[in-house]
Amino acid sequence: MNIEQVKEYIESEGLNGRSREQFYVFRRHYLCWALYQTKCFTLSEVGRLFNRTHCTTFNSIRKHEELKTDKLYQKMTESCVQLMAEPLIIAQQKRNIFDDLIKATTYEKFKRVRRFLNEGRYDHQNNLQKEQPI
Numbered sequence: 001m002n003i004e005q006v007k008e009y010i011e012s013e014g015l016n017g018r019s020r021e022q023f024y025v026f027r028r029h030y031l032c033w034a035l036y037q038t039k040c041f042t043l044s045e046v047g048r049l050f051n052r053t054h055c056t057t058f059n060s061i062r063k064h065e066e067l068k069t070d071k072l073y074q075k076m077t078e079s080c081v082q083l084m085a086e087p088l089i090i091a092q093q094k095r096n097i098f099d100d101l102i103k104a105t106t107y108e109k110f111k112r113v114r115r116f117l118n119e120g121r122y123d124h125q126n127n128l129q130k131e132q133p134i
Contacts, residue, residue, distance in 0.1 A: 002088070006035070007049060009083055016051045023076055029067065030077040032060035034084040097122040 010016050015028050028050055035046045036057070043054035043061075050057070067073040095116060104110045116122060 006031075006083070006088070010049055016049070022072075026067070026073050026076040027080050029060045029064040029073075030080045031084070032057050033064035034080070035088075036061055038088050040088070094123040095121050 010031065013024075013027065015024060015031065017024070019025075032046050032050065035041050035049070036043065043057045047054050047057040052060075097113065097117065100109075100113045100116070100122075104113055
């Protein structure tokens with residue numbers, strides 16, 4: 001399974017809508033938690049899949065932790081559990097380090113650039129390593 005299939009599932013099931021019915025809310029909670037647990041997405045990136053903010057995503061994850069033993073919650077999220085049972089294949093898009101450095105206006109954003117550099121998320125990383133001073 002890939003991220004496009006997950007996006008398609010979210011859209012086809014109406015999980016990116018504004019419905020507050022338990023059926024939709026519980027499934028959103030579960031998928032937010034499952035996608036964030038893959039460690040491939042930030043809270044903001046997960047939120048964008050559902051047309052939500054990172055705060056809403058964080059609250060969904062917290063709510064999942066509270067409800068995960070509830071029988072009704074488990075019943076309503078069965079289809080999502082089956083969907084996420086397959087490993088998620090994510091082709092990580094390479095970022096441009098120069099764009100991120102220009103946008104980094106706080107110490108936290110510089111720390112994020114450093115983390116991304118260590119994780120190998122930048123296009124120019126190979127070029128930077130080769131061009132070390134002599």
